[in-house]
Amino acid sequence: MAIEFYRKMSDNDVNAIVAYLRSVKPIRNQVEKSTYKIPLPEAYGPPVTKVPDPPRGNKVMYGRYLADIGHCMECHTPMAKGQLDMTRVGAGGRELPAIPGGVVVTPNLTPANPDGISHWTNAQVKDSITKGVRPDGRALVRLMAFDWYKNIEGRDLDALVAYLRTLKAAKP
Numbered sequence: 001m002a003i004e005f006y007r008k009m010s011d012n013d014v015n016a017i018v019a020y021l022r023s024v025k026p027i028r029n030q031v032e033k034s035t036y037k038i039p040l041p042e043a044y045g046p047p048v049t050k051v052p053d054p055p056r057g058n059k060v061m062y063g064r065y066l067a068d069i070g071h072c073m074e075c076h077t078p079m080a081k082g083q084l085d086m087t088r089v090g091a092g093g094r095e096l097p098a099i100p101g102g103v104v105v106t107p108n109l110t111p112a113n114p115d116g117i118s119h120w121t122n123a124q125v126k127d128s129i130t131k132g133v134r135p136d137g138r139a140l141v142r143l144m145a146f147d148w149y150k151n152i153e154g155r156d157l158d159a160l161v162a163y164l165r166t167l168k169a170a171k172p
């Protein structure tokens with residue numbers, strides 16, 4: 001669970017998600033109890049009190065909010081000492097289980113990537129997020145959640161791309 005990112009979700013958005021979850025039809029499914037192979041942190045930070053609505057008027061700040069609640073940077077940020085290294089946010093390099101099998105390395109979204117999105121047009125970046133295709137025609141592995149991101153509306157997608165364009169050059 002991307003709790004570090006979801007902590008920033010506004011009260012109104014989290015309430016909307018809860019309302020949606022309550023509307024999901026019951027489906028019986030026997031699920032085994034989880035066993036944890038990693039130590040769990042004592043806390044994910046101080047208790048969250050009130051989180052206001054994101055600043056829609058500020059394109060970059062709003063795009064950052066969307067990237068947070070879309071937990072984009074959880075996959076696209078390298079780890080250091082068992083934690084996301086937020087000094088290199090967006091630099092990629094994480095080895096993750098690909099769908100349907102194997103391993104996929106997350107691309108570097110910062111300008112330090114010579115083949116990366118800083119050399120793509122806005123339309124090309126949007127197509128990779130919502131359709132899972134790169135400018136060279138290669139399809140992205142389904143772990144990148146383009147099947148879900150395809151419904152991001154135009155204004156939100158513009159904000160998301162505006163935020164991605166502000167990432168500082170960093171190596172994975």
Ligand code: HEC
Nearest residue numbers: 070071072075104105106107116117128139140141143144
């Ligand atoms: C669960 C992990 C995960 C999440 C969450 C995720 N991505 Fe990705 N993303 C990937 C992987 C893996 C790839 C590369 C797939 C491949 O190479 O086939 C990728 C590829 C991309 C690419 C193409 C870049 C390139 O150089 O090829 C962009 C742009 C991108 N992601 C942006 C985003 C944005 C924006 C979000 C949030 C809205 C996001 N990603 C969320 C895993 C993730």
